[in-house]
Amino acid sequence: MSETLNRESLLKAYRIMRTIREFEERVHADFATGEIPGFVHLYAGEEASATGVCMHLSGADYIASTHRGHGHCIAKGVDPVGMMAEIWGKATGTCKGKGGSMHIADLSVGMLGANGIVGGGGPLICGTALAAKIRGTQDVGVCFFGDGASNQGTIFEAMNLAAVWKLPAIFVAENNGYAEATSSKYSVPCENIADRAPAFGMPGVIVDGFDFFAVHKAAGEAIRRAREGGGPTLLEVKLSRYYGHFEGDQQTYRAPGEVQKLRETKDCLLQFRRRVTADGEITNEQLDAIDREVKTLIDDSVVRAKADPKPAPADLLTDVYVSY
Template identity: 75%
Template structure:
């Protein structure tokens, strides 16, 4: 079966409403990241930002299977995961600007956006910091019997961290409803995964921990959606964890300001030939499930939302001195 036929069959299983929502999530992530890229260049955004553009299909497809029972843990490159799990975009932009109206009241910035009410346990500046958190959340769901699933997103660099490997082992030992998503964009900062990862594929490591390992094309929303659906169903059924390796290319540098001297034409090639949004549009319009006009309407709505988010963030107040110790300690 050709990849086009497989993609068309996967798309046919989704209603037009779900397809529109998936496109909206991916378009929102793309527009959010492209705008942050522009705004960061002005010098008004404090701290570092690490952009997710090019990787939208992973977050959108995986989180489309999740609900309020479920939780995710992210990475330093976390904007896409936040948006896909339902974190408010206006509050996210304010957080990136360090404003008091932000998701974490301006204290976290880009690398530490969180919203526990949405099951988003946080972006994380610690490489490999998310997998242990997910084991804890998955264990809680297992004991409560609520059917919840916990998902850890991490990169090819974090795949070599002891925290990640220990979490893979623990998830199998405790038979946890956990899913580990290795988002392999080819580089840990500027270090090629082909040089730093001992196996050809990160998913090959799954066998050592007694769980399925699956490799999927991260430019194909429908391929990721199908693989994620199987992993989520397996976890909810009590059959244990899965390791999914999603392969794609990030469109920007490791961080804003990265000169990217370690890369050639791969970004331009990916944007032209492999882009997940373009492939999604082609699939759903060719099948007649959605029209170009419907997709264009989403594009306009998202553009308006992002403009409103930036305007609100710039106008919002910065945290005051009295905010210094709020939301820091829990009172029991």
């Protein structure tokens, strides 16, 4: 167990992962009613990745997300109540109901936003990392992207630029095995996405995305290296999502029982619980209490979101352009 993870840190990590899971499970259930507008792409099953990475970050560090961004938002510190209102399209949402699921952002905590453009976060992170380098801070930028985005030119260009300029950037490839419905075994010619790292002159690290501790350790080393001026790292986190590419995806491309087997044998929350309770430092009762508190938080956020007002017609042209 990492020395940086004391009892308080472990409880915090579990709370973040449980909040992501409960948030996503509730959105999954409510989306089926037809009340939530727009598209939804759920992060359930991948909680250890966002949490393991973002536990090392401060509010001054920036992350760029993907269309599957709820987990990254929560791990970076975006308020789940505001997020739920945003997903319901309400004026009280994080982006005043104008972003929805795929475009949640909160610059106040360093969350540049979920992104409907596949691979769109790479250039954004190069910008924040360059700003940190010019200012002489030790801040870093983290770009989360999927195995589908690993084939996008924007990601290649961003990694190349980060390596040439030795930027404090970390590229986190969350390889859940499917780019929408296409297996990464078909769309990626090399065995691992991280195998591409040497072409850009940066370390490539592969980690088990079901193991929070493995992600936390690998991310910590990459982030420390970036803060110390060592340049970028490509971190490939191998994991799996529990739901479809989007809500409504029938997942006919997955084997029968595939997801159920993952939930029973590899689930990151179950693995975490078994490990931290094994030595008695943390009890199941403590974790159960967090489960209840998180469920209450998410239930309350839905009640509030349903009752909150929608944006008014007069709001249509606000927040369209930046005011300097």
